[in-house]
């Protein structure tokens with residue numbers, strides 16, 4: 001039995017992954033953006049051990065989430081699942097002066113990775129759309145570019161793969177992988193037509209399975225199989241640049257090995 005934290009497990013694929021993990025006998029800690037969502041998550045996922053509460057759009061709350069998790073941890077695995085979608089009509093600015101989608105989808109998993117006690121496995125939920133992300137990593141806070149919600153989301157999903165691969169290089173003892181669930185109908189994308197029943201299984205497999213294919217590091221997966229990610233993700237200099245930018249914008253340093 002493993003003990004796993006799933007971020008964004010009040011809904012969608014995070015909730016489905018948490019339910020499947022519990023069905024398979026694992027211990028699961030949920031995460032929700034505020035207390036009421038936390039109560040809903042605990043009601044929707046019977047058997048969950050606890051729920052941690054933090055709005056990932058806030059750097060202060062994300063740091064606090066890492067502290068809450070460390071008080072319960074270390075975990076065997078963390079699934080970085082929480083995200084906001086691609087339909088923000090304008091650049092929403094967080095209390096830290098950052099683009100909302102970047103804060104939640106990129107900076108929060110970076111900060112949690114850096115501040116949480118190191119788990120044995122890390123899983124970063126990305127998307128096929130990472131291929132459309134801007135590999136230059138310029139203007140991550142969207143201060144100079146005209147806003148484009150779709151591009152902003154795609155950028156963050158590229159960042160999630162870069163983050164997974166950067167961590168895999170830095171921390172060889174941790175299995176750090178990224179994956180895409182397919183385009184499936186959740187709150188994020190209600191009209192999607194992909195296979196919902198397959199969409200949460202790869203993250204559960206990467207977090208817990210002893211299958212040799214699931215126990216490597218620095219891989220990218222779709223439906224329990226390796227898949228080639230964007231070529232931009234394999235560049236160590238780009239991976240390190242993302243870490244440096246995230247450190248600059250968050251004030252949190254990623255520890256070395």
Ligand SMILES: NC(=O)c1ccc[n+]([C@@H]2O[C@H](COP(=O)([O-])OP(=O)(O)OC[C@H]3O[C@@H](n4cnc5c(N)ncnc54)[C@H](OP(=O)(O)O)[C@@H]3O)[C@@H](O)[C@H]2O)c1
Nearest residue numbers: 008010011012013033055056057082083127183184186188
């Ligand atoms: N659905 C797809 O077709 C698809 C395709 C490719 C990749 N993905 C990826 O799959 C993952 C899960 O997405 P989903 O489809 O399950 O979306 P979802 O149903 O919208 O669920 C997203 C989860 O993240 C949480 N969350 C969002 N912003 C948060 C914040 N500021 N603080 C704390 N929690 C926050 C949500 O909480 P609330 O419930 O309170 O909003 C929810 O629990 C994401 O990483 C997404 O990028 C999805």
